[in-house]
Amino acid sequence: MPQERPRVLGLGGSLREKSRTLNALKIALQGAADAGAETRLLDLKTLKLPLYDDRPDPETYPEDVFRLVEEVRWADGLLLATPVYHGTLSGSMKNALDFLELLAEDDPLCLGGRAVGLIAVAGGSIGTNAINSLLFTCQTLRAWVAPTAVVVPGSAFADDRLTDPKIEERLRRLGREVAWGAERLRGR
Numbered sequence: 001m002p003q004e005r006p007r008v009l010g011l012g013g014s015l016r017e018k019s020r021t022l023n024a025l026k027i028a029l030q031g032a033a034d035a036g037a038e039t040r041l042l043d044l045k046t047l048k049l050p051l052y053d054d055r056p057d058p059e060t061y062p063e064d065v066f067r068l069v070e071e072v073r074w075a076d077g078l079l080l081a082t083p084v085y086h087g088t089l090s091g092s093m094k095n096a097l098d099f100l101e102l103l104a105e106d107d108p109l110c111l112g113g114r115a116v117g118l119i120a121v122a123g124g125s126i127g128t129n130a131i132n133s134l135l136f137t138c139q140t141l142r143a144w145v146a147p148t149a150v151v152v153p154g155s156a157f158a159d160d161r162l163t164d165p166k167i168e169e170r171l172r173r174l175g176r177e178v179a180w181g182a183e184r185l186r187g188r
């Protein structure tokens with residue numbers, strides 16, 4: 001049976017319990033679902049990824065690495081959400097993206113042919129550099145990056161729950177954009 005709906009994978013969160021980043025990511029995924037996408041969530045906390053080491057025998061990586069790879073293969077679009085760590089994206093997010101090197105022999109390779117939306121969750125209000133770093137990495141991985149990017153400031157949360165309606169709407173819009181792009185790029 002032909003695939004009918006674009007598939008959007010939410011990837012991110014932090015390794016912290018009650019991650020605000022995960023909370024923001026779920027809202028963006030809801031936006032993608034509202035626009036008709038089939039969605040999945042991959043919380044980085046649930047993956048025990050080793051550090052990527054460019055080994056000559058990648059088949060020896062643990063199972064969770066291939067879970068990540070297969071989830072990305074499934075997706076026509078991705079929403080990537082990172083906490084801001086020391087002015088940029090977290091090491092765990094960058095490490096997960098480095099593992100997409102294992103898709104280098106795919107056609108299209110790595111994130112090629114996929115729409116990607118970017119989210120950075122800050123403790124303060126400045127997360128632009130995390131977005132820029134994600135953007136640069138995603139473009140190097142051949143992704144088509146959505147025009148909306150969302151920096152979520154610490155002030156948008158109460159008790160680790162996002163409570164700012166404007167930021168919520170921006171996250172949903174990003175989700176809709178990624179669903180739209182995923183639909184159009186599918187199969188290319």
Ligand SMILES: Cc1cc2nc3c(=O)[nH]c(=O)nc-3n(C[C@H](O)[C@H](O)[C@H](O)COP(=O)(O)O)c2cc1C
Nearest residue numbers: 014016019020021083084085086087121122123124
């Ligand atoms: C190691 C570390 C570095 C951080 N660096 C920054 C930073 O440079 N700028 C900022 O605004 N917040 C910074 N924060 C705060 C986090 O971005 C903020 O608490 C975020 O909401 C954490 O997301 P989480 O709840 O998903 O873990 C830092 C937090 C940690 C643990």
